[in-house]
Every structure is written in structure tokens, then in C-alpha cells.
Amino acid sequence: MRIETFPGVATALPAQILHAALNFVLPPRCTSCGVQTGSTGGLCTECWTQARFIAAPQCCQCGYPFELDFGDGVRCGACLSRAPYFDRARAAVAYDDRIAQIVIAFKHGDRTDLAPGLAAWMRRAGGELLQEADIIAPVPLHRRRLFSRRYNQSSLLGQPLAHAAGIPFIGDLVIRQRETDSQGHLSPSARRRNVEGAFRVAAQHKDMLKDKRVLLIDDVLTTGATVNAIARRLKREGARTVDVLTLTRVVRETSVS
Ligand SMILES: [Zn+2]
Ligand SMILES: [Zn+2]
Known part of the structure; x- marks a missing residue:
């Protein structure tokens, strides 16, 4: 619930009820900036044109967007110097202040109604990964x-x-299996240590995992330390490939693991 858009509205009500009630009496608003839009869970034209959707050219492994087209199958410096355990990572849109608003509303503001719209963005970015996956987790x-x-x-x-x-x-x-500290303030090497040993594959799924192509889903890719640690576990347990699809990714950071 983005209460800043509706000053003076009591916030003691459960956010979902409040949201449904507001949708009934007020027209839908842009998920990012709050101006009125035609449909619930969408972006206004201004925010849509400002959003930086990620497409080729990009690193064939981590998906980091390149300014210049170096051709297919080219990896970024970070992937070359320390190859991630995951095979490919793709994200729909570059992380910025507008996208941050959406992620916060979705993650912490009970705006679960945004999920289908955000998933549609991801479907476009992850076309190949989705086609080739055996399991989504x-x-x-x-x-x-x-x-x-x-x-x-x-x-x-x-x-x-x-x-x-x-x-x-x-x-x-x-x-x-272990609660990891918030990653936000940590250096890349500290993030790696923070997530090492934090994950395991559920015992009841181990047999099934053999030789499967797994597609991992997350909301934000920052350094990639978390998905990298999970990919490592999954491969150790027999997964053939592990791809990663996220809604958004940080683009200014060049380290991916
Ligand atoms: Zn907007
Ligand atoms: Zn890369």
C-alpha cells in the first residue's frame, strides 16, 4: 500500500482490504509514480518510456547489458574473471528509483495484485530460458x-x-536453512561468504532433480551471490543447468558473483 499517494487515509486497516476499497472508489494509478492510469498494476506512459528494459546486446551468461554489440556468445569481464555457477541470468528491466518503488510495493506493501503484470515483463525477457526449463523454482x-x-x-x-x-x-x-543478513551493505566478497551454506535442496526433491534444467526466479538481482550459491547447490545435487530470471537487476555494479 503506497500510503503517500493517499494522504489522510487511515492506515490501520489491513492493506489488502484498503487497497481493494480504494480501487473501487479511485481510478487505478501508476505503480511507480502514482498518477492515474488506465489499468491496475501498470505503469503510466511516462514511467513506461523511462523504464530501461534489458535486451541484447548483453553478456551471454549474466545478462549484463552491453553498450556495443560484440556478437553472440560474449561474456562480460566479471563472468570471465569469476564464472558464475548459474548458466544464464536474464532480467526484465534495469533497477532504478521507479522500479524500486514497484519492488517495495510488491514485496513489502502487500501489492500482490502486481504479480501477473510483472511476470508478463519477465516472460518477454526470459523467453529462451522458459522454453528450455524443466522445472521452475x-x-x-x-x-x-x-x-x-x-x-x-x-x-x-x-x-x-x-x-x-x-x-x-x-x-x-x-x-x-540459515537466515542471511541483509545483503545491501555488504561488499561482493562479504555477500559470497554470507550466503555460503545458507541453502539446501529439499530431500523429497533430490531424486527428481537429476539432469533437470532448473529456472530460478527472484525479484532483484544485485551481485548475484544468492542465486550463485543456490545454483552451486542445485548442480551438486545433479541439476544439469541452472538459469536465473529476475524482474530487475542492478546494472551499475559490474560484479556478478
Ligand atoms: Zn508513472
Ligand atoms: Zn556476465
């Missing part, structure tokens, strides 16, 4: 965080993607 939250937030935003994105592509969605494929 979310980056898991620790159960304590899942309890306080009530939903895993990565599952909400992954379910419609899996449904549209006709691929099985396995919400509990990977377990976050």
Missing part, C-alpha cells in the same frame, strides 16, 4: 521471514510464469 525466504511477510514474492512471480509456460513449479525445491 523460487529463491526461497527463510521460514521466519516468510512468516512475517506472509508470502514469498519470488513464488508469486514464478507461479504465473510456470503456468503460462506449462512447466512444473516447485515452490519448496530449495530451502533457506
Whole structure:
């Protein structure tokens, strides 16, 4: 619930009820800037044209967008110097202030109604990855965080993607067995240490995982340390390939692992 858009509205009501009520009496607003738009969960024309959707040319492994087209199969400096465990990562849109507003509303503001629209952006960016995947799985939250937030935003994105592509969605494929500190303030090497050993593959899915092509879903890719740690686990347990599809990724950082 973006309360700043509706000053003076009581915030004590459960956010979802409040949101539904406001949608009823007020026209839909841009998810990012709050101006009136034609449809719920969308962006206004201004925000849409400002959003930097990511497409080729890009690093064939981590998906980092290139300014110049170096041809197919070219990897960025970060991937060349320290190859990630995942095979390919793709993201729909570059992270910026507008996208941050959307992510915050979706993740912490109970705007679960945004999921299908955001998943549609991801479907475009992840076409090849979706075509080739055998299983779709979310980056898991620790159960304590899942309890306080009530939903895993990565599952909400992954379910419609899996449904549209006709691929099985396995919400509990990977377990976050240790709560990791917030990654925001950590250096790349500290992030790697922070997530090492934090994940395991659920025992009941281990047999099935053999030789499968897994597509991991997350909302934001920052350094890639988390998905890299998960990809490593999945491959150790027999996965053939691990791709990563996120809604957005940080572009200014050049390190991916
Ligand atoms: Zn807008
Ligand atoms: Zn790369």
C-alpha cells in the first residue's frame, strides 16, 4: 500500500482490504509514480518510456547489458574473471528509483495484485530460458521471514510464469536453512561468504532433480551471490543447468558473483 499517494487515509486497516476499497472508489494509478492510469498494476506512459528494459546486446551468461554489440556468445569481464555457477541470468528491466518503488510495493506493501503484470515483463525477457526449463523454482525466504511477510514474492512471480509456460513449479525445491543478513551493505566478497551454506535442496526433491534444467526466479538481482550459491547447490545435487530470471537487476555494479 503506497500510503503517500493517499494522504489522510487511515492506515490501520489491513492493506489488502484498503487497497481493494480504494480501487473501487479511485481510478487505478501508476505503480511507480502514482498518477492515474488506465489499468491496475501498470505503469503510466511516462514511467513506461523511462523504464530501461534489458535486451541484447548483453553478456551471454549474466545478462549484463552491453553498450556495443560484440556478437553472440560474449561474456562480460566479471563472468570471465569469476564464472558464475548459474548458466544464464536474464532480467526484465534495469533497477532504478521507479522500479524500486514497484519492488517495495510488491514485496513489502502487500501489492500482490502486481504479480501477473510483472511476470508478463519477465516472460518477454526470459523467453529462451522458459522454453528450455524443466522445472521452475523460487529463491526461497527463510521460514521466519516468510512468516512475517506472509508470502514469498519470488513464488508469486514464478507461479504465473510456470503456468503460462506449462512447466512444473516447485515452490519448496530449495530451502533457506540459515537466515542471511541483509545483503545491501555488504561488499561482493562479504555477500559470497554470507550466503555460503545458507541453502539446501529439499530431500523429497533430490531424486527428481537429476539432469533437470532448473529456472530460478527472484525479484532483484544485485551481485548475484544468492542465486550463485543456490545454483552451486542445485548442480551438486545433479541439476544439469541452472538459469536465473529476475524482474530487475542492478546494472551499475559490474560484479556478478
Ligand atoms: Zn508513472
Ligand atoms: Zn556476465
